[in-house]
Amino acid sequence: MKKMALVLCNDMHMDLENANLLLTRVQQSKWYEVVCDYTIADIVVVFTCAFGPSKMDSVRVIADVRRNCKPEAKVFVTGCLAKLCTSELKAIPGISVQDFSYLLNSFEFVPTETLSIPYQNKVIISEGCLHHCSYCVYPMIANGYKSKPIEMILQEIQTLYDTESTIYLTGAQETADYGIDLYGKRSFGDLLQRITQQFPDCYYVIGWFHPAGLTEEVISVIAEHPNIIEIMLHIQHVDDEILKNMNRPSFQEMQEKIGMLQRVRPDLKISTEAIVGFPGETEEKFDSLVEYLRKGIFSNIGVASFEMVKGTKAAMMPNQVPEEVKERRMREIEKCFGATCYPASKDGSESLLEEYARTSSILSKMPKNILVDRQKYHLIAGVDTKEKLEGFSLVLEDVLDSIRNARTEFDWARSQKHLCETYTLEARTFFYDLIQHGDFKIAFKERARQLLGVPQ
Template sequence: MKTKTLKRDKVNIITLGCSKNLVDSEVLLTQLKGNQIEATHEAQSDDANVVIINTCGFIERAKQESIDTILRFAQAKEDGQIEKLYVTGCLSHRYKDELAAEIEQVDDWFGTMDLPLILNKFNANYKHELVGERLTTTAPHYAYLKIAEGCDRPCSFCAIPLMRGGHVSRPMEELITEAKNLVRQGVKEVMLIAQDLTYYGIDLYRKRQLDELLRRLSDVEGLEWIRLHYAYPASFPLEVIDVMKERNNICNYLDMPLQHGATEILKHMRRGITRQKTEELIDAIRQKLPQIAIRTTLIAGHPHETLAHHEETIQFVEKMRFERLGVFTYSHEENTHSFSMPDTIAQEEKERRAAEIMDVQQAISLSHNQAKIGKTFKVLFDRKEGNYFIGRTEYDSPEVDNEVLIDATQNFVRLGDFASVTITDATHFDLFGTLNK
């Protein structure tokens, strides 16, 4: 007599959206594997019988990508290619009821804080002993480190608090433990992420503690680069720059989304800062640390933005000469304060304004890059493409910033290693160099 065996689940996790979502997927992957459940992240093979989609609900384009992905796997379920389909993340958190009514093939919908409920679907338990342990899905030598969840800022255009809740800092000891574990796995660079890094510690320690967290992370042996993403400009704690100046393994890099260059629009955005105060802050940071690279993002086409406001932003970009800059077009998000304002600027016009800002930034970026010709930099190499090894300086974050290319037919470097590179040529967003033997 044959004994009946049950087929074990194999789970494929699909991640959409930002690096904060990626960390959530990595935690889910770690918990599933810790419960002896076979799981992969964005597997190329199609042998998984369960798919979990971690969605983004930040702006219209991201929402549409998430919906398209859900529909694609819903069809795969109908076709018998997968057995179960679960959806989690920001879009699911925000529109769970509406989506469930429209897409019946999804077996269950989860919010951003529902990890234990997802695990229950696999008869698995949340393992507290795995807190601080995380399997990464990025290149082996770098990882994101989420230091807080949610946001307390009142930005009028942003739906993040609707999906992620208020700001909650992670305990410092937990973050240090996680950083040490990442280093043991081979990670050399961590990128600190949160909706607002500068708010870190207020809820736990009754004061801003990002500077102290940086000092303690800097002391972690083997951690060679620490990078800061998403700092809020209003009431920015300048002591963070002092620590950056003190410690060699904290990159001279700051990602600070500023959103606009016109005070009137900043007021509509509820940013709590004026253009003048913003310029004073940037000047103060650069005086403390002249070699810093500041990355920012701007929004084109927010309600009430006139052509004169747009011109103010262009003048702001020309004056501040940011080392790195990106532009989003405004997305009219329901239940935000900006949604009560008239969204009268056509999408085509928003895109024209965004492109005009990027044209200005492209010339600035070329000027910054050409100034690097003949200089030598420490470069971390991420990958090989065609005839080039591709890496980054401390002034560049993965996927969003400039890259350094060296000829792979004339040079060799191991991926994940640092090397000294002299820059020989530069384009708008790429540097070319030779290895120093």
């Protein structure tokens, strides 16, 4: 039986649904076994993301997978970035870039009707987006809007209901248009009503809700159910000229809807995101955004600095804001409101291949598998790769500290235990090689060899 690992490039839910679908099929197949660790897999499927900095993170993950997987393993790359930058990715050696449906059909599976394995408290109710925000890459890759039937969503919630106290309801890209394709109208209100009636003893968070879909019907369901505790409603800006250029609803429309929500449910958490540095954003327009955020309406704020994503309308607009101004504005919102920052990818216009080469070169100078107790790669490999790239000097510092500080018998035993339990033999040998060739006294080198447990 062949071993297969699925790797998600970030912990967002863009490809979670597809990963789940593949995972379920694979688990029921007699040909493949799912493993968490891609270093032992015969087949690795990487789900890439094209959103902001995740684009380059995805490339780094591909480099990481290529460096650490078995030499004979087959590496398939799919997902948003594979759709958007097919030809660039195809130039990376040793990977096969595939459309997801093609990939799914190309494996021999035992047919099954089961659609998802809920391995977290997230229920994805739809896929795609019908909006065309001028700065966003999704309209270029999304293929319309596809909702799950209400009954299927209720079944998924049933499987989570006994174990989860809070369930996060979201679309893969956008939630508010739920049902348009299946029921001929926005039906999120109906869905929410059914869910809260059938599963009342649970808290609900509504994710990624476009303000246009916040209808009176949805607001009245939220009003009746205090266990709906949070909604993520992204305002993006408050200036009408900017909102128009973003192709988003007007400020007045958003303000009225937010006001209605607050009146019926003053306790409801409303979280939001804003973009600073959109083309044409003057200091005055930025100040008006800050002033609105100061009203204390939002429980959580995320702030992104505008990124010129190739192929989007906004990237072609005049009056682009200088990078340093975007950065300053983003940091100001971070400082004032404790906002989570999403900096524009500085390398947005750089080549994916250059990033791949740079990452591969850094990774090649590291031990292959640093830690003994390794991350579950099929969930958040992107985070792990980032940590590897950014944190390697800290890891080495940890090793050196252990060696420097081991003086008594007790320290000696404790340090050796720590090093052997934390790092693989391959990593320890690598550290020892670094120490061996570094500017350390002979006695230190010998102590390092013993503590790291490296054979002579």
